[in-house]
Amino acid sequence: MVGTRRHQGVVARIDGRRKELKLDDVLDGLTEPALLLVLDGIQDPHNLGACLRVADAAGAHAVIAPKDKAVGLNATAVKVASGAADTVPYITVTNLARALREMQEAGVWVLGAAGESEKSIYTVDQKGPIAWVLGAEGDGLRRLTRETCDELVSIPMYGTVESLNVSVASGLCLFEARRQRQ
Numbered sequence: 001m002v003g004t005r006r007h008q009g010v011v012a013r014i015d016g017r018r019k020e021l022k023l024d025d026v027l028d029g030l031t032e033p034a035l036l037l038v039l040d041g042i043q044d045p046h047n048l049g050a051c052l053r054v055a056d057a058a059g060a061h062a063v064i065a066p067k068d069k070a071v072g073l074n075a076t077a078v079k080v081a082s083g084a085a086d087t088v089p090y091i092t093v094t095n096l097a098r099a100l101r102e103m104q105e106a107g108v109w110v111l112g113a114a115g116e117s118e119k120s121i122y123t124v125d126q127k128g129p130i131a132w133v134l135g136a137e138g139d140g141l142r143r144l145t146r147e148t149c150d151e152l153v154s155i156p157m158y159g160t161v162e163s164l165n166v167s168v169a170s171g172l173c174l175f176e177a178r179r180q181r182q
Helices: 023-028 045-058 075-080 096-105 143-148 166-181
Strands: 035-040 062-066 090-093 109-113 130-135 151-153
Touching (some): 023 062, 023 090, 035 096, 045 075, 090 096, 096 130, 109 143
Parallel strands (some): 035 130
């Protein structure tokens, strides 16, 4: 049918490669206090996609994840993100602890979500530049990541479950930061 009188045979070439952003690019371009989501070792592409969607909804400036020991931005994650993979910068870093220290040097307060912490997300001041660090499904934050955080904070749990899905937890953390900033 292509090339007949009824069809012109139009072809489009689409370059699927994303521009490789660096952490410095995002930090240098901010016009308001940083709101970053750092994911430590997320393995499930559905969770990554949902986290990107939450980050977009909350107006996060970027999602940062390690290159290794994490799922990466694959077709499933992009699909689940429902467009957010195109709107929220997704930055992969070789060394997550080093990236967290770079954020700290830029004046970003690094908060790690850890269930055993006695400090609640609702009592910590989130009006300034914040990076929320959430850990992998089941394992939580890795030791070095945990040690690099400025503060560990928990989401109060009132029922019988011990933890939340990482995308749900990221939504609570990011939207609490937005609530405090209003």
